[in-house]
Amino acid sequence: MISFASDNYASALPEVLSALTEANVGHAKAYGDDPITAEAIALIQKELNTTAPVYFVATGTAANTLTLKTMVKDFESIICADSAHINIQEAGAPAHLTGSKIQTTPNIEGKLTPEGIRQLYTGETFWGRHSTLPRAVSIAQTTEFGTVYTLDELAAIRTVCDELNLYLHIDGARLFNAAAALNCSLADIAQYADILCLGGTKAGLMFGEAIIFINHTLGKNFDRRQKLGLQLMSKTRYVSAQFKALMADGLGLKAAAHANALAQRLWKGLEDSGLATAAFPIESNQLFVQLPEKVIAPLQEAYPFYTFDPGQNLVRLITSHDNTEEDVDNLLELFNTLTNQ
Numbered sequence: 001m002i003s004f005a006s007d008n009y010a011s012a013l014p015e016v017l018s019a020l021t022e023a024n025v026g027h028a029k030a031y032g033d034d035p036i037t038a039e040a041i042a043l044i045q046k047e048l049n050t051t052a053p054v055y056f057v058a059t060g061t062a063a064n065t066l067t068l069k070t071m072v073k074d075f076e077s078i079i080c081a082d083s084a085h086i087n088i089q090e091a092g093a094p095a096h097l098t099g100s101k102i103q104t105t106p107n108i109e110g111k112l113t114p115e116g117i118r119q120l121y122t123g124e125t126f127w128g129r130h131s132t133l134p135r136a137v138s139i140a141q142t143t144e145f146g147t148v149y150t151l152d153e154l155a156a157i158r159t160v161c162d163e164l165n166l167y168l169h170i171d172g173a174r175l176f177n178a179a180a181a182l183n184c185s186l187a188d189i190a191q192y193a194d195i196l197c198l199g200g201t202k203a204g205l206m207f208g209e210a211i212i213f214i215n216h217t218l219g220k221n222f223d224r225r226q227k228l229g230l231q232l233m234s235k236t237r238y239v240s241a242q243f244k245a246l247m248a249d250g251l252g253l254k255a256a257a258h259a260n261a262l263a264q265r266l267w268k269g270l271e272d273s274g275l276a277t278a279a280f281p282i283e284s285n286q287l288f289v290q291l292p293e294k295v296i297a298p299l300q301e302a303y304p305f306y307t308f309d310p311g312q313n314l315v316r317l318i319t320s321h322d323n324t325e326e327d328v329d330n331l332l333e334l335f336n337t338l339t340n341q
Contacts, residue, residue, distance in 0.1 A: 003304040010320035013204035019245035032236040040240035043247035049187035053219040055211045056239040057231040061090045063197040063209040066229045071167045074099035076135035081107035101132050110143030114160040140171040141178045146286025148181045154192040173199035176256035177284040208239035255321035259285040262319035269332035287317040295338040
């Protein structure tokens with residue numbers, strides 16, 4: 001199957017599979033006390049230009065939830081855009097497991113703005129002890145709509161967080177795509193976070209995510225929270241081996257740049273038809289586009305993808321590291337055939 005449904009559908013990178021095979025030799029200490037994990041952590045720290053503690057977990061939902069649990073008390077609250085993954089698509093896990101209120105403000109092309117943060121904070125704290133105390137801001141880079149915060153936008157959010165004594169959590173499920181789009185390093189983005197969740201699964205791993213405590217103090221005793229949160233894997237070397245491969249020789253950024261380039265190729269073909277409209281700027285590997293109703297079902301049958309809003313014929317197309325130019329061109333050829341019928 002060739003799909004444009006999600007980078008979660010994609011295969012693992014060949015280099016990742018090779019790394020798993022190499023790690024699968026003999027015995028190694030459990031729970032992350034093995035040399036492969038130490039090497040992977042060192043590579044991540046080098047790439048992010050930090051000495052921050054790094055922990056590996058299985059899923060993005062676990063990464064986001066345990067991160068936010070570290071940041072907030074139950075009487076405190078979390079600020080995010082109304083389109084945020086933690087608010088819509090994680091089955092309520094962040095709110096449920098932190099015990100904290102999640103407060104949303106309208107997104108601007110998927111983004112949270114400094115003005116939105118300040119306005120929400122002011123409104124929530126107006127009633128003093130009768131309201132929650134906002135403590136954390138959560139953003140996704142790239143956003144849920146595939147747009148990318150510029151470094152200036154991240155700096156502005158960091159400034160308002162410092163002004164209001166708020167922590168900043170960056171959900172980096174597609175952080176490699178963001179860095180590739182901005183032509184910057186992961187460190188250029190990570191510097192603005194208190195805690196960064198570095199996505200591995202969407203970047204080409206079989207499974208696994210990394211949590212990096214840029215603000216070192218927040219990482220105190222996280223090893224126990226990781227265990228309490230059911231995310232301390234005994235054979236950690238099989239996660240860290242994958243990250244070791246992903247971080248070596250810029251593999252993650254190269255794979256993301258390839259996916260981003262395919263998204264631009266796909267959008268150009270759709271745009272040139274004059275029959276597609278982009279709902280948001282195409283900045284990474286996600287496209288949200290309105291298509292003629294008659295082509296959606298047959299296109300999905302040949303190349304699976306999601307309908308995002310049936311009422312507007314709005315679909316989501318995602319390109320992955322293992323898609324090819326031929327895959328894109330074949331979809332476009334079918335699209336043009338269907339529109340001409």
